[in-house]
Amino acid sequence: MPAYQLYCFAQSGNAYRAALMLNLIGADWKPVFVDFFKGGETRTPKYRAEVNEMGEVPVLVDGAKKLSQSGVILNYLSEKSGKFRPEGEDEKLEALRWIIWDNQKVNGFLGPYRFLKTLSKPPGDPAVLTFLKGRIDNNLGILDKRLSERPFVLGARPTIVDISLVAYPYYPAEEFGFDIPGTYKNIAAWLERMKALPGWKHPYDLMPGHPLPA
């Protein structure tokens, strides 16, 4: 039995953060497929009672411990492995600041935007998509500026903040309808730096459930 199990599915950028972290630290782990699209598994009383009362992936199981919220999982794994860990009080606070911002303002909008544009049937209301796209462009601009001054979000080395922020940008550009690498050159260079880390894998190669059944 692998040391960690991760409840996840391939299309979830939120789960990708945890899966990528596990791979980058060389952990012994296996995915547990959650049938979000066909079975609506996260919305079932069973899932909420037995896996996560918040009705979400990712959920990390480590022995008797069951953790949800990717930011909590990233923090836990970095403390346990000593890898990608922010060091000292100031850097830990800074990491928390960027992870909360990411969850709300960057991938927190990118996930629903891509879902409404590409995955939901029928697709989302165009006015909602326009609103979300405006927010995303604004916040990617903030990230791009930050990355124009340093190679990784907190500084010279990659941390859990970078692993949080890459949640959705590696998914195919056509799923978003706008081209992050083509528009934000500092983000594009940073994505290449992250991709070069040993253990990096594309979300569709790391988690089960791609492609979606027709």
Ligand SMILES: N[C@@H](CCC(=O)N[C@@H](CS)C(=O)NCC(=O)O)C(=O)O
């Ligand atoms: N802030 C959470 C977000 C988790 C989240 O929204 N996960 C989505 C999948 S990408 C989910 O499980 N949604 C279930 C549902 O809406 O029923 C995290 O970072 O873990």
